Amino acid sequence: MNIGDAATRSGVSAKMIRYYEQIGLIPTAARTVSGYRNYAPDDVHVLRFIARARDLGFSIGEISELLDLWRDKNRHSADVKALAQARVTDLRLKIVHLQDMADTLENLAHSCGGNERPDCPILQGLEVATGEPAGSTTHQAVNFSSFKKRTAT
Numbered sequence: 001m002n003i004g005d006a007a008t009r010s011g012v013s014a015k016m017i018r019y020y021e022q023i024g025l026i027p028t029a030a031r032t033v034s035g036y037r038n039y040a041p042d043d044v045h046v047l048r049f050i051a052r053a054r055d056l057g058f059s060i061g062e063i064s065e066l067l068d069l070w071r072d073k074n075r076h077s078a079d080v081k082a083l084a085q086a087r088v089t090d091l092r093l094k095i096v097h098l099q100d101m102a103d104t105l106e107n108l109a110h111s112c113g114g115n116e117r118p119d120c121p122i123l124q125g126l127e128v129a130t131g132e133p134a135g136s137t138t139h140q141a142v143n144f145s146s147f148k149k150r151t152a153t
Contacts, residue, residue: 001039002038002039003029003036005039006039006043009044010048010051011048012050023060025064026047026050029043049066049070050067053066062087108121108125
């Protein structure tokens with residue numbers, strides 16, 4: 001099958017298939033007499049494996065390791081489990097970070113009057129820390145924890 005058919009059947013774009021070949025994640029496809037890539041059903045199976053691993057957040061390097069383990073019939077399942085557990089840990093950290101970001105933005109939005117006045121706590125919260133020289137390319141992190149939701153007392 002050609003690259004378009006392989007892309008459709010695997011759910012991986014033709015551009016990504018070419019990229020995976022270029023970086024060595026998958027072997028270079030066989031070519032027809034006229035020079036077109038020719039993929040077998042096994043190639044589509046590998047591409048689906050890669051797509052599923054990408055959907056789960058594995059990096060290209062981790063997918064390469066997973067492919068090696070998948071192909072190795074003498075593998076230790078502990079090695080596969082370690083990769084999966086590391087991915088879970090990374091995802092949980094990202095969830096915490098994303099929740100912190102959402103909380104900060106929610107607090108900033110809550111502190112904004114959303115009216116015709118020009119002052120905006122959201123923009124103030126996004127400003128670079130004061131005291132930097134003009135044209136500085138370094139930025140200090142702004143501590144958004146001071147933008148806690150105000151509750152009525």
